[in-house]
Amino acid sequence: MIYSTTIALGFVRLCLLVLVLFYLNRKFVNYHKPENIxxxxxxxxxxxxxxxxxxxxxxxxxxxYNLFNVIIIFVVFIFIDYVGIRLIGKSLAFGSNKIKQKTFELIKNVELEKKWSYYINTRTSSKTKKKRLWILLLLVTLGFITFFSRYYFTKYDVYALSNLWMLELQTVIDFDGQRWFYNGVTPVGELALINFYSKISSISPxxxxxxxxxxxxxxIGILIFWSVSKITASKLIAPIVACLFFALCYVLSPINISYILQHKPMFLALSIAIPGMVFYLNPKLLKFNKRxxxxxxxxxxxxxxxxxIFTLLIMVLPFLVIGFLFSKRQYNGYNFIVLKAFLIATVLLSVIYGMSCYFLEYDFEMFLNSSLIAASSYTYFPHLILPYNVLMLYYILISIGLLLFLLILTYGFKENWHEAFSFLxxxxxxxxxSNVNNEWIDTEMVKQAIAIYIPIFIGILVAVLLRITYPIYKKATVVKPYFAVVLIFGLVYSAIYFQEPEFKKIKQSDTTARLILNAYENISSEYFPYSYAVVNAYSAHAIxxxxxxxxxxxxxxxxxxxxxxxYYKNIKNKKFFRENPDYVLPKCVIVFVYKKKPQSLTSIxxxxxxxxxxxxxxxxxxxxxxxxEIIxxxxxxxxxxxxxxxxxSRLNDLIYKI
Known part of the structure; x- marks a missing residue:
């Protein structure tokens, strides 16, 4: 099906773009830094x-706003970041010297008859390259496991073509019309990034x-791996377990499978917030000056x-307080910088949203309340092996035990577990x-956040267990990569084998939505834009x-x-159509005729x-x-x-016609 193929194609294009940027970064910019992907x-x-x-x-x-302007301005920002603000005035001389240097190097290498592989290789040792290749292979494996584990639940999805889906699609498309606050004042940064993703990957909105x-x-899975590797002593095993727990374990995590394919602003916001939390606890990782x-x-x-807004106020703000209390004292100066940055950012956001509410005649208090209470969030967990409250009680008890043990490691054995302590x-x-009943706190959204922090908790737990057993396996570090491969296969098999009975209890969704999207993808790939019209239910007009x-x-x-x-009576009368343009018919008209009433797709x-x-x-x-014809x-x-x-109208006919 083209529908599923296009989803995979967009993902692959995005992955290739990241790999190219990583290669360019290693080749020309940060070739001295020991940075993996x-x-x-x-x-x-x-x-x-x-x-x-x-x-x-x-x-x-x-x-x-358009793709060209974004890329041009973004390249300028990257150039400024690379050269430095103070050297902007000298950038022409800087660039000229670099070009001369690279030209002389190229001439020298041509005269020395260097092999073609010399020009594409990065400036790293063979040992380092092998290690980075292993890490890259691990990233690809974890990324594709997460991708396909999520895509598997397409058959349970009830989000596609729902009324909310149609409304959000219209908002995504409205950014092309230079409209940000179109359906009221609300945070829509995620939808703007979806619009940009459709452009950069050449797929439909x-x-x-x-x-x-x-x-x-x-x-999120990649960042869970990275964060666990930074806040614990385990650099491989615990991060793999944490990432695969997020990707594969559903019976122990409050994830709504029926809406698992629905995009979540919180997830995207946390993809920025989680690295920020790690950098807040350990500023040395950023290698930035204070400015x-x-x-x-x-x-x-x-x-x-x-x-x-929910992520900013309900998760980031409390963590800033927690991190300030439990991070190393030597980082207090950096902590104050982050707190000041948060205060300034909050003021700027208040101005942005406050002015928008004023000009659009929208109540600011109502905006703030609606931003903290998401009507689209819905949690239902029939697949959990234990009731939600019982499961959370176990997590709290284990976390408290971990905290006590980490206190012993930190202050008794002088080990660094401050970051893990703060995340716990x-x-x-x-x-x-999640158990607080307040009109300003959406417990459903808190449960969504818990689904991300449970894998981090699992990663910390595994890292502590590895720390306890370290004297046993410390001489077998050479076996660690092989054990990681076995671990991945073992976790994937276990997830499939033990969870399949629970998945069979879940009712599969109506396939009509996926069939409609597949039909539209087929049509858009075969027909020339605006050479045809589509007849369908009004709710589908956004497509x-x-x-x-x-x-x-x-x-x-x-x-x-x-x-x-x-039209056919006056088909040769051009004057009639000049005077009555409304009677000009499209070159072809495509009509959807539904043979059965959708089970849950009320929009059509x-x-x-x-x-x-x-x-x-x-x-x-x-x-x-x-x-x-029936197509x-x-x-x-x-x-x-x-x-x-x-x-x-068809692209193939127009190509052969040329």
Missing amino acids: FDFIANQWFKYGSLLTILLFILVQLGI EIALESMGIIESVL NYFLNFIFAFIAIGLID ILFIFLILL STNQHFFINYEDFLEDYLQKDHL DEGFEFKSELERQLQTLRNRGRKI YKNEAFDVYEIINKPKE
Whole structure:
């Protein structure tokens, strides 16, 4: 199916883009730093992901948002970051010297008859390359396991083409019209990034919206691996267990499987917040001076606020307090910098949202309350092996035991477990918060956050167990990579074997939504834009935006026969169409006729109600001599093509015509 293929294609393109950027970074920029691809993704996403979100907001406000402008301005920012603000005035001389240096090196290498591999290899030792290749292979393995584990639940998804999905798709497309606060004042930074993702990966907005939940899960899984490797002494085993727990374990985590493919602003906001939390506890990881450290955290907090206010106020703010209390005293200076950055970012966000509420005549208190209470969040966990409250009680008890043990390791054995200690405190705080009944706290969203912090908790637990057993295996470190491979296969097999009975209890969703998206993907890939019109339920008009003309069922049944009659009666009378352009028909008209009523897809119920009338109208057109073909057929609907101008709409026909 093209629908599923396009989701995978967009993901692969994004992965290739990340790999190319990582290679360029290692080849030309940070070739001296011992940075693997996990470090690269965490560092660069924290820095440039935040900057990208803010840039999209500014460009939309200025009315100049498009892919070209984003790339050009982003390249300028990267250049400034690489050269430095103080050297901007000397950038021409700097660039000229670099070009001369590289040219002389190239001439020298050509004269020495260097092999072609010399020009593409990075400046690292063979041992380091092998280690990075192993880490890269691990990243690919974990990333694709997470991707396919999430995509497996497509058959349970009830989000696609729902009323909420249609509304959010329209918001995603509205960014092309330079509108940010279109449906009221609300944080929509995630939807702006979905729009950008559709452009950068060359997929349609509806497929970008449908696949963003998977992309966010893969990103979170990678960052869970990275964060556990930074806050514990385990660099491989505990991070792998934590990542795969997030990717594969559903019976021990409060994840709503029916909405697992729905994109979640909290997930995207936490993808910036989690690296920020780690950098807050250990500033040395960023290797920034205090000015850059301050600016990057301001950008990060503003970006998080543009994506999800709940994450900023309910998770980031408490963690800043927890981290300040339990981080190393030597980092207090950096902690104060982050707190100041948070205060400034909060003021700027208040100005942005306050002015928007003022100009759009929207109540600011209502905006704040709606940002903390998400009507679209819904948690239902029939797949859990234990009731939610019982499961959380076990997590709290184990966490308290871990905290006591970490206190012994930290103050008794002088080991560094401050970061893990702070994350455990936040984890306990979130579990307790999920039981608080307050109109300003959405417990459903807190449970979503817990689903991300449980794997981090599991990673810390495994790291502590490894610390206890370290005297036993310390001489067998050479076996660790092989054990990691066995561990991955073992966890994947266990997840499939032990969870399958629980998954069989879950009711599969109606396939109509996936069939419709597949049909639209087929149509958009075969037909030239705006050479055709699609007749469908009014709720599907958002899918047609910027792609083709749209006709709802009422207009098609009431007006099309008359337009068809006048069009063919005056087909050679150009003057008539100049005076009456509304009677010009598209080169072809594609009609969706639903054969059964969708089980849960209320947004297209009317399609089935008009079935008999549509079939009669199509038969009338056949009687008039119009050429009508069925181009797609499945158990849910038939798709007809009314051909008004043969070989004038399909891409293949137009190519051969040229």
